[in-house]
Amino acid sequence: MEQVIAGYPPRIADELASWARRLRSHSDRPPTEWHTLRRYLSYLRAPLADWTGRYQTLRQVTADDVHAAVTAVKGDRAHERAVALRSIFRALKQAKIVFTDPTRGLSLTRNEPPPTTLPPDRLAGLLDITDRPAIRFALALVTLHALNGTDLNRLTLGDVISARAQLLVRRPHSRHTVHLDEVTLRLLHTWLRHRHQRWPRTANPHLFVTRQTVIHTGPASNNYFPAAFQRLGLTLNGLRTDRMLDEARDTADPVHLVRVFGISIATAMKYVHTAHPHRVGVIPR
DSSP states (O other): OHHHHHTSOHHHHHHHHHHHHHHHTOSSSOOOOHHHHHHHHHHTHHHHHHHHHHOSSGGGOOHHHHHHHHHTSOHHHHHHHHHHHHHHHHHHHHTTSSSSOTTTTOOOOOOOOOOOOOOGGGTTTGGGSOOOHHHHHHHHHHHHHOOOHHHHHHOBGGGEEGGGTEEEEEETTEEEEEEOOHHHHHHHHHHHHHHHHHOTTOOOOBSSOOTTTTTSSSOOOTTHHHHHHHHTTOOHHHHHHHHHHHHHHHOOOHHHHHHHHOOOHHHHHHHHHHHOTTOOOOOOO
């Protein structure tokens, strides 16, 4: 970060350094990771190069400059630039280094396509297409409880609450309790027996282990489950989306989806609107 910032003219470099220090020293929330700050600067390489050729300070950047920078690219790249710009100018405004925030009113909304469902015949006999206990259990967690790949990788043996037939899903900013149905509970016990019989001495605390991870304590690779599903002709995200859409068809209540799947209210609303495109109502309390 110091090397990148030092490459800008002195005054702009000082402003960028102030931004980085401010985000690294939050008192009310965890500090922003260095790799996130570096990524933000990489998003803004072209706009900053343009501005440093015309301006001596970021105080001179206008709302028109910001708009031009964001609209110069499309899709995710435009969203990334908007997020990075808002981060910089909001921090500088709070530090009273700039007088006005040129990103004020900037829209960060992504034009994401609505979720799509899988054809019903793809789900028929799903658990019969593999005899691998780990993958059968993972399929149940995805297709019945809508867990994602990161959820699967993070699960530990300590997250299994057998007496209550529950599974605790730990996410960065929340915890979600999965109430296991009879099928999923049976598949869980089958997998745990297989795990113990095959690797009785492993010290790995993760619920899912592989031949590669039983010799250490880390999780499976991020590609382990997506690749396993792909070999079966399925996609993990597709199965998860199908499950949430199926639930959304039975209810127009996004709060219900939040409680069942542990998703955000914004995500729940997206599924409700997709399942009921002609029914737009107020979020229930």
